[in-house]
């Protein structure tokens with residue numbers, strides 16, 4: 191310090207100075223107090239290009255101080271006229287000290303935010319015509335245009351359930367921003383107007399310091415970076431963001447394109463911030479300065495993920511004074527759809543939703559609404575999960591072909607998936623839909639046993655192929671169904687809530703006895719197929735003991751046992767990865783699909799070596815798309831995410847919590863007859879009254895539509911369509927569970 195004081199006296203004629211260390215990122219900073227004057231002294235290590243950048247910075251400060259006097263530090267040269275005299279092998283630099291209170295330290299008001307926007311715009315405007323080679327040559331990790339330089343750093347984020355958000359925003363940057371970035375209006379910008387660089391006084395932003403991140407970049411990056419910090423701690427971030435836009439727009443109008451990218455730029459800045467914090471933390475575990483914004487950045491990112499990008503675009507456009515979008519009318523879209531698409535395909539909800547995007551457990555409609563998806567078990571690890579998307583994109587760009595060639599992904603994925611099964615289940619066939627898988631499973635069973643008769647589950651559903659309909663009581667007994675075919679035996683559903691043996695301790699066994707009695711030895715059975723929890727039939731877990739009794743009886747008669755895990759499989763049940771484990775049986779054939787590719791169409795049949803061998807009868811099995819390298823890469827990525835994010839355990843914990851909360855509602859609402867299921871595969875059966883258990887079909891329909899109006903997606907199913915089906919993407923969290931139950935209760939109250 192003493193030598194620094196001497197240096198200040200000698201070089202700047204500042205005598206009797208006292209120095210206080212200040213925070214600094216890429217320089218060592220001191221506050222200098224002399225008689226009546228305050229300064230900031232910065233010392234920089236000697237790095238290449240430093241001087242040219244510092245000179246550029248002084249040029250920027252000269253321009254800014256001329257147009258907005260008093261708002262920016264003023265550089266002083268030493269008595270010899272050097273702007274950056276040397277001090278002990280470092281470059282020194284003296285700046286005037288700006289008075290004011292940091293934005294991070296004051297209460298925020300809409301007026302302050304509008305002024306903040308205005309301030310940035312005035313600053314940007316003053317620099318619009320500046321071109322500087324040192325600035326333009328610059329490329330650094332904090333430059334939002336180069337956000338992707340940081341994309342690999344997410345590996346340093348310890349919590350994988352948070353890491354996915356950062357990966358998601360890097361992915362969105364790549365998809366939405368990168369293709370447009372060159373065509374955006376560029377200028378020299380400050381690029382770090384964060385809440386600890388901005389000075390305020392009352393409702394005014396009075397100054398900005400620290401030009402160390404200055405770059406030549408898209409103009410809109412300035413506002414995006416400022417926003418990313420200004421929105422910390424805000425419960426309604428879009429409202430506050432709109433104040434900034436309003437202020438900015440009044441001075442320097444942004445284009446629709448720039449406003450449309452702001453959402454993604456803010457997300458990317460948050461991703462950069464948390465990734466760099468995590469990286470720094472991994473390098474210097476004690477550094478506090480750099481991680482100061484880490485927690486609020488995570489909190490904001492969690493909120494930002496749930497914001498529909500279209501809502502942001504509209505809010506920013508509105509704040510900028512653009513006319514509002516016309517109100518969406520689904521009617522023309524419905525008509526257009528029906529011009530080409532059969533009415534045999536249904537559309538959900540009274541007023542259909544036009545979807546435009548999704549992120550994890552959230553879905554976005556085209557008008558800006560965010561829906562909490564409690565309904566969709568296909569995007570198993572979360573909609574648009576970045577790890578899965580990246581795996582598909584990468585492999586699609588490299589090779590996609592069919593199983594007639596050798597490629598490592600096929601056996602590698604097969605091996606990995608088969609590792610989740612008991613040892614006896616060690617052969618796999620890949621197809622592209624649950625229907626194709628159940629169809630193939632039946633063919634395998636028929637070929638192996640050389641028999642034709644099948645026993646299926648009442649209300650079961652297995653697929654839409656001809657064979658699929660034959661084995662799906664849900665369809666052949668439902669509307670438009672042609673009834674039960676002659677080669678089918680139907681087992682009564684072992685429903686422990688309202689079936690014939692409900693309430694008996696050995697209900698499962700009794701239901702199995704009833705089913706077996708229906709078989710006829712004149713028509714030897716090839717296979718029995720059932721889901722472990724009957725999904726379309728109303729989320730009915732098979733009564734305990736049922737499958738053990740069934741499997742042994744079927745096997746005694748020479749038949750095979752097939753478990754359809756299309757809905758329940760892949761860890762959704764929480765305690766078990768596969769539904770048959772819940773019933774303590776090992777099937778001969780397992781059918782899987784839906785969650786397998788997180789929405790990419792893939793399905794499979796797993797079986798024993800013996801059954802697979804029977805199929806090797808000379809006829810080739812070939813599925814054009816089944817097991818292709820892209821599907822294998824995606825399937826592998828889904829398993830990666832299941833593991834790294836611990837999603838099976840998560841399904842267990844959140845499922846238990848959600849179920850307990852719905853059970854609590856059941857205690858207060860007579861119309862909730864039964865709450866059942868495991869993990870994040872739950873059902874709530876609605877009844878007119880508990881005594882009669884009469885299905886409350888109209889109520890279920892009302893609740894489903896009512897919850898949709900409150901932006902929660904839930905389905906109804908079961909033979910009387912009176913069971914609420916709850917099977918969200920596994921990223922569904924505790925807060926979502928609370929939100930779900932609160933809205934459900936609100937809907938029940940309103941009846």
Ligand code: PMP
Nearest residue numbers: 623624625651652653754756757
């Ligand atoms: N099995 C079950 C249990 C299902 O729920 C479904 C689809 N709802 C299928 C098979 C058929 O799958 P996909 O729609 O992929 O053909």
